[in-house]
Amino acid sequence: MTYRILALLFTLFAFVAPSLAQDDPRELINALGEANFREAEQLIGQIAQTGDARVVPMLEAFAEGNLFVRKADGIVVTAKEEGRNLEAFDALTGESLGEGPKAAFTKIRVNNNLRRALRSALGGLTLLSPDRAVRLSAAQAVLQSPSPENLELVEAALAKETDAEVKTRMEQARAVSLLASDRSIDEKRAAIETVASLGGREAIGILMSASNSLDESLKPDLDTAIAQIESKLRLWDAAENVWYGISLGSVLLLAAIGLAITFGVMGVINMAHGEMVMIGAYSTFVVQQVIRTNYPGLFDWSLAIALPVAFLVTAVVGLVIERGVIRFLYGRPLETLLATWGVSLILQQSVRTIFGPTNQEVGNPSWMSGSFMLGGMTITWNRLWIVLFALTIFFALLALMKKSSFGLQMRAVTQNRRMASSMGIRTPWVDAFTFALGSGIAGIAGVALSQIDNVSPNLGQAYIIDSFMVVVFGGVGNLWGTLVGAMSLGILNKFLEPSVGAVLGKILVLVLIILFIQKRPRGLFALKGRAVEA
């Protein structure tokens, strides 16, 4: 019995003794409870200095805003929400300390400075992690928030590192931290070269911020390194501009392609076209709502499901508008303009009444979020998908017009209605379905645009002018013209924007189009033949 107690005591001591010896970070953690932002920043540094790997989860919880003070005893705990309660965990060991009402805890606030300090501390602490991915992101974190304190940690980690990619990243991180330290000039010179090998804006930023603290004799090295990176970037900047132009162009193409059918092919000035886009976007919202509440697992598929829904909904709305309003007004463009403008106001206000005037949240599926680097330029996934989507729609529509019998009838009716009618084509139905098709395509454009713009009752208004601009510029009645028109306007806009600003850029594009239309009233690709005279 006594022996057992002794043994127990002994094991207890074995546990307690080392933690006492290496100065338990617990006190530092508890001090966070009363610290202001500035003091907390210092405390984070001190906690990181202990090198104790147990503090990592606590620092991560801090960065995510899950660190709390228990009001009763002032102990700092990590916690997660359990309904109205919080379940508290020991900040170091992660043991559950039981639940308590939210009011019993005070959240420890975190601001951007603290997040930066935490990122750097976590980077330093996880450099030796057995997990390769964690080491890589740790090196990245050190690289992004350089601090001389991390230098020794990086060097220690570097000595043990075997993975080639992590090693290069760590070497860069070491170089970045070294520039801020008080190492010798030769070491710094080498570091400048390593940082320069990083390339990109990031490297310029690091070098420029280092330039103030560096020794005079290193200035020439620094300048050549910066100049080198910049000359490389210049080419990428131009490529980036072209890409931005293409992606803006594809948005314009999406907005305009439905109009290319209703206005271009049928000659109907459809002011409600933008509202079709809006209804498509709202269909996406409704589909996502249903998925969110009933089948959350399907969320990444929500856009694929929304596409046919949006197409059907808007096509039906289009069909109703054509049968109810437009068919009485063929050949009277001004009346169509006014009538469809009225319809657009009605649609807008109905959506506002049903869904409310505020923006609706349409989420981006994971495959449409974030970006990747292509050489020296950043490409965001959502834009890339929209470009591909716009081109797919374009070619699908082209095929439909040129290869299907419905396309043939459509072209026949628009080119010579009476001849087509005497050949046995039911022209009123061809009109109705053509209009429905144009509306349906506007609807699926709405699905895509919901990913980059707000889903509000005003969504359509924002695109109607641009759409008409593209169709008129490209040449009425020509799908290829719409494609070339959209892309050239997009690229023109993006090349004007950096030099003259977004506002003047937009004005200049309008002026250029006016001048162009003066010269070529029928747009880029004019239709030739009898239809033009008619």
Place this chain on the structure above:
Amino acid sequence: MTFKMKLTGALMGAMLSTTAFHGAFAQEDTIKIGVLHSLSGTMAISETTLKDAVLMLVEEQNKKGGVLGKKLEAVVVDPASDWPLFAEKARELISKDQVAAVFGCWTSSSRKSVLPVFEELNSILFYPVQYEGEESSRNIFYTGAAPNQQAIPAVDYLAEGEGVERWVLAGTDYVYPQTTNKILKAYLMSKGVAEEDIMINYTPFGHSDWQTIVSDIKKFGSEGKKTAVVSTINGDANVPFYKELANQGIKAEDIPVVAFSVGEEELAGLDTAPLVGHLAAWNYFQSVDTEANAEFIETWHAFTGDTKRVTNDPMEATYIGFNAWVKAVEAAGTTETDAVLDTIIGVTVPNLSGGYATVMPNHHITKPVLIGEIQADGQFEIVQETPAVVGDEWSDYLPDSKDLIADWRKPMECGNFNVATGKCGGKGS
């Protein structure tokens, strides 16, 4: 026994009040107030909420017995986001409906459009939105923030708290951002920021393609100095802007964005998880932890029947304006404009962040400035709160207006008194 007495008392009271109701003209029984907010058109997105807020306040006040023993009645009109129509509707409210005061307007253009109407017909407007300053009218009360109650403290927080040295001033191309940025530029330069460290960028209303501008901001921020974006981007353009920021991977730790026109309502249409840490400066956030606010939010949810409806800063400004007016009317004993204008200066009412707002002689009010960081749930966490600041109608940082003050107390009654020349008038309205 007691219950019975209470019941009889209540019944008699009810009988009395109904006789009173029948005895007089219905018109004299209620005090009408005007609600001049767009319920259709582009501004409906923001202004509908304020219309609801006024209606809620009226309902609450009537539950308390109304004002001067009379019930309040809200007359709602819809100027449809059309600035000239605001002036027409204001005229209609004042001369036809005979309202005692009007709560309304959001954009500066709409306010500028109604200003002459209120001065001509001598009525009162409570304007609840943060604005660019550089205006003072005898008939308008500015219960939103002036630039020194929002923009300047926000910039100070970033410079001192986060060590920002380079500034991108990004805004929508109209009067509020232009004037605010002019004031901010002058202020930053007076603090020793070099001109090349300030980048000013304007975009059209509803701008949706932010790729170039966001990548320009990235470039501007990667030149070795800590950079922040001060955003006066308005309305719908914010959603694509924040989406682009998130997608291009601009984190708040690296380049924080502080916005003056983005509140809980604007964030409602966004996935805010990638935006955590970006900032906004307001005088109120829904997350303000006070009893008054909890009660306000509860009433709001009950009134709208929707527990997801968020509250925002202009609602608090409406609340302050409304209560100040009620208090001034009660002090004056009448709703007559000149009497109310006399009593309202100096009126102090509680705000929702645990302090008090006082109506100052320049027709602005005192407000604390809160800096909040966006959280993953679309709410703001307050990282700094200043003591109450007096709204500055004429900015001290613009050479044209630095000598001007406004004081609407008798006998001075001047909206633009030049302290250098000692004369009233000459500039502004």
